[in-house]
Amino acid sequence: MPHSVVKPNNRQLSFDENRLSIYTDRLLEGLDMLDKEQLIRGVLSKLRRDEVTGEDISNAFTMSALELVTKEEPNWKFAAARSLLTSLYKKAAHHRRYKSYADEPYGALYPLITDLVHKGIYREELLEYYTKEQIEELAELIDYKRDLLFDYIGLLTLTERYLTTDFDGHIMELPQERYMIIAMFLMHKEPAERRMELVKESYWAMSNLYMTAATPTMSNAGKKVAGQLSSCFIDTVDDSLEGIFDSNTDTARLSKMGGGIGVYLGKVRARGSDIRGHKNTSSGIIPWIRQLNNTAVSVDQLGTRKGAIAVYIDVFHKDILAFLDLKLNNGDERMRAHDVFHGICIPDLFMSAVENRGMWNLFCPHEVKKVMGWTDSNGRPLGLEDFYDEKLGQGAFSDKYEEAVNHPLLSRITVPAIDVMKRVMKSQLETGTPYMFYRDTVNRANPNSAHGMVYSSNLCTEIMQNQSATVVEKEELVTKDGQTRIIISKIPGDFVVCNLNSIHLARAVPAGVLDRLVPIQVRMLDNVIDINNIEVLQAQYTNSQYRAIGLGTFGLHHLLALEGIRWESEEAVTYNDNLYEKINYLLVRSSMELSKEKGHYPKFKGSDWDNGTYFSHRGYTDGKLEGKYVTTAQWQELQQEVQQNGVRNAWMFAIAPNGSTSIIAGSTASIDPLYELLSYEEKTTYKIANPAPDLSDKTIWYYKTAFNIDQHWSIDMAAARQRHVDQGQSFNLYVRPDIKATDFLSLHIHAWKSGMKTTYYVRSRALTIEECESCSS
Template identity: 85%
Template sequence: MPQTVIKPNNRQLAFDPSRIEAYADRILEGLESLDKERLIRGVHAKLRRNEITGEEISNAFTMSALELVTKEEPNWKYAAARSLLTSLYKKAAFNRGYKAYSDRPYGAFYPLISDLVKQGIYREELLEAYTKEQIEELGAHIDYTRDLLFDYIGLLTLTERYLTTDFDGRVMELPQERYMVIAMYLMHKEPADKRLELVKEAYWAMSNLYMTAATPTMSNAGKKVAGQLSSCFIDTVDDSLEGIFDSNTDIARLSKMGGGIGVYLGKVRARGSDIRGHKNTSSGVIPWIRQLNNTAVSVDQLGTRKGAVAVYLDVFHKDILAFLDLKLNNGDERMRAHDIFHGVVIPDLFMEAVEARGDWHLFDPHEVKKTMGWKDAQGRALGLEDFYDEKFGEGSFRQKYAEAVANPALSRITVPAIDIMKRIMKSQLETGTPYMFYKDTVNRANPNRAHGIIYCSNLCTEIMQNQSPTVIEQEELVTKDGQTRIVISKIPGDFVVCNLNSIHLARAVPAGVLERLVPIQTRMLDNVIDINNIEVLQAQYTNSQYRAIGLGTFGLHHLLALEGIRWESDEAVAYNDALYEKINYLLIKSSMELAKEKGYYPKFKGSDWENGNYFTLRGYTDGEHEGKFVTTEQWRELQAEVQKHGVRNAWMFAIAPNGSTSIIAGSTASIDPLYDLLSYEEKTTYKIANPAPDLSEKTIWYYKTAFMIDQNWSIKMAAARQRHVDQGQSFNLYVRPDIHAKDFLALHLHAWRAGLKSTYYVRSRALTIEECESCAS
């Protein structure tokens, strides 16, 4: 047994075994089913030296509790979390110079804010927007008991990735303070007369784990030396040397600040195309993708991880075959880019050709523009990528494709469509990608199609907003006041920005708080647009014109298990349909209320929101699709209000992967089925067991794991949700490595026919996929 305990200030105390008993009682309070004696035996086994520190005692409790975590006794993860909390409280108290008590573990809030602002760690706005008395009032509003909602993995993730430290890396901020600072920062531009109440409401939403903010917001809100608050960006590359290199620079700047990047390359000329009349001189898109790959590796995200970039190319682009082989582990390394992700842009016509085992033609976009003579209203040349099938007939993609095929002056490569599909599926089984982006489905459902076209998605396939390339107009020398400068003039394109947060379905739905929760989430997201300072000006401008947001969800499988609904069932499909209709209704209503208060987004006029088509196209107002939670009459009333008052946000609903933030909240990720009943977090010297959330004799029967589930049921649920999601879903397919090709193809055809806008990773137990945390919401 130890003889002496050394405290942080080097005081020495005699070891008192009764304090071990008291500590065990404290961390097991409310967890009566757990055996205290087993825990204490494990602790004593780890305390065999004569001299130990208080931190070593806390660690012994934490590790002993973790060793006891099983499927049968999952609540040991909460005991381990409480032990970690105790250690965290003591560290913060020591670093900040206050005494932490078991009934008052948090220090004074105002000194934390004022000290970290003075040190240049927090932003000055926290002291400029709030008085000392207001900050003290908010500090008194902090409820430290909500720390008990975290399990061990969740608290560890929050501590290691998100809590504020000083410049020496010492933890200064505690979990509830992080939530309060986020709330203060997101609301600091709100009118003074209601600012505090909005802060308290945002804190209520986050601290109860009814929702999570996206990783960039969680990490950076209120901090001075940090990145921006948005998760992802999408750029459209112009077919010019200046446009390509300018885009690469913009991507590097955004990646440096922690953003995940999607890049559409479908306008860039193919290999062998001419350059200024010189034949067969273009090297195609692959070298530029390799350059982006190098950018992703060399310009890391705030010094923490390599950048994350996804590139998209149309399936009718001449370089598509080389593109599909980008991430394979064999072949010519000069044609590989292993550190980027890739997605294929697919029209309906291609999927029809795959089904019919027909031929498919590949074209050079530059040659198409030169040869076909298609123009827009401003006289700009158009390519095949600028069309989609809104309806069969004049102006549709299939008509333009047929014209291109029939033109003998246009060179092409012709291959069986099924051969391209085989290349896609081969790459997916080996690497998890490419993503599938069903362009016609996306654009038919685009509420802002009057203002543009959607060419591709983002890094996580859930963001779908209008895009266009930024074009360099001119570069000139200008002399003014004796100073000569080079002035570059650009015409800004639609450079997509996504601002994300997500509902914790398994907490918010059973608690009956959606009606209260969705409005404050919508306001938080909308405020990010006004607060954020994005270095790339066309992204900042696009953000202000469309004010797009992406409210998402996670914990779907967790919720279904709590509700006693089997994943593979018509009941689950119907439940998805009704639940996501309700969320969408609340979301649109919240955006409309914000428009009444602050004005609608600048490009509202001409949109499907203004003319009411958004509601009619989804069957909300025809009386034939009466919802379980929202009546047809309620939809008709909302349609009229939106047409009268507008909406604040051009796009609103997007379901992100929620990789790390769902871990913090202790739930299942996004819309995914559970991966394993008992998963493990690997550390350098040990493994941490992580049981399924709320695992019990009741829920275990509803936790069929991902690779055991018939993926057709997952597709059916995703299709039911898609009607209500104006953007996309990070929808994964889980397949076994030995899946038959015809069965794999059938899944893709089902997803396309069912109306999914995209599919994300193809996941196999043989694959390890490193995801982008920026987009993980």
């Protein structure tokens, strides 16, 4: 046992075992059935030196509590969190020069904001839009007891990744202050008479862990030297040298600021195609993907991790077979790109050919445009990628595909469709990708199809918005006032931006706060659009024209366990259907109310929102699919109100992976089943046990883990949700490495036929997959 404790000012105090006991009581307050003496024995075993510091004691408590975490006694993770909190409070007090007490561990907010604004760490808007008196009023609202909601892994993640430090890396900000700063920054442009009320409402939503903001917003809101607030982006590459290199530059600029990027390359000509009439000169898309791969590696995200880029092409592109081998670990390394993710865009016609063992034709998009002569109303050439089927097996794409197959001058490669699918599944089992993007399903459900086409998704397969390539119009030398400049003129395309946050289902639903929560979430997301400053101008412009947002959810399995609903059950499918209908109703109503206040998005006219078909297409208004929480009459009334008042946001619902932020909130990720009852977080010198949330004798029976679940039930639940989600879901398939090919294929066929828009990773115990950090809303 130590003889003395060394204080930060080098003052020494005698080691007092009684004080240790009092501190232990405080750590364990309210955590029933945890053995105090067991914890103290563990602490004393780690304090064998004559002299110890306060930090040594805190670390001993933290590590001793973590060592006691088991499935049977999961609440030790909260004891460990409280010990970490003590250390965090002391560090912040020391660096900010105030005294921290057990019943008042937070310092004054106004001096913190003033200091960090003057140091260039916080943004000036925090002082320009809020008076000292207002900041002090908000400080009174901060409830440090809400820090007790964090378990150890959640608090550690929040501390290491999100809390503000000074330029020397010292912790300056505490958890509740981070939430308050985010709330202040997101609401600073609101009218002065409502601003404080909205800040308080935002803080309520975040600090109670009823919701989480996406990682870019959590990290960067209110900070000066930081990235932007949007989660991810999707670019469409023009089939020209300028378009390809400009896209790479834009990707680098966004990656530098912390964005995840999806890149659609389906318009770029295939290997062996002609260039300016010269035959067999194109090297195809693989070299350009390798260039993007180098960008991902060399332009990291805010100096913390390599860039995250996903590339997509269509399954009817001539380079598809080489594309499917991109991430394999064998073969020609000159044709590999291991640091990007890849996805394929799949029409119904292909899946039908797979199912019926038919043949499939591959074309060069450049040659299709040149030979077929299809054009839009403005005379611009069109390719197969510009069409989709309005019904299963019927529509423009099927017709155009048939025309292309029968054209005598159009070259093609013909292969069995099942052979292509085998290559897809082989890659998925080895690498987790490609993602599957069912393009006909997506475009049929697109509420803004009057204004464009959706070609692909983003890095995490949940964003589906109109896309088009930015085209260089001209480049000229201009001399004015004796100065010569090169002026480049571009026609901006639809460069997709996604702004995300998510509902913590397992806290918000049992608390009955959805009706209050969703409106403030929508306002927070909508404000990100106006506050954000995106370097890529076409992205900024697209963001302003569509004002798209992506409200999502996490903690689904956590909620089902609390409700006593088994994952593999019709009850779970029905529960998903009703719950997500309610969320969607609140979401659309909130956007409509915001439109009444601030105006609808600029491209509202002509959309499915405008003509009312958004509601009828989803079966909301005919009375045949009336849900548990929302009546047909309510939907009919909302349809009329939307047609009259508009909506603020062109797209609203998108379920992201929520990897990091669900950890902070202490819940299960996104819509995924629990991975393990007791998982482990690897640190440099130790492992941290992390039990399932709210694990108890009651919930354990409803926590069947991911690889033991029949994935067809997961697909059924996702299909029930999809009707209510105007964009997509980051939906993972969990399979064993030895899954039979026929069983694996049946999962894909089921997902497609059920009306799902995408599948994300295929996860196998043999794979380690690095998550997209930007989409961790």
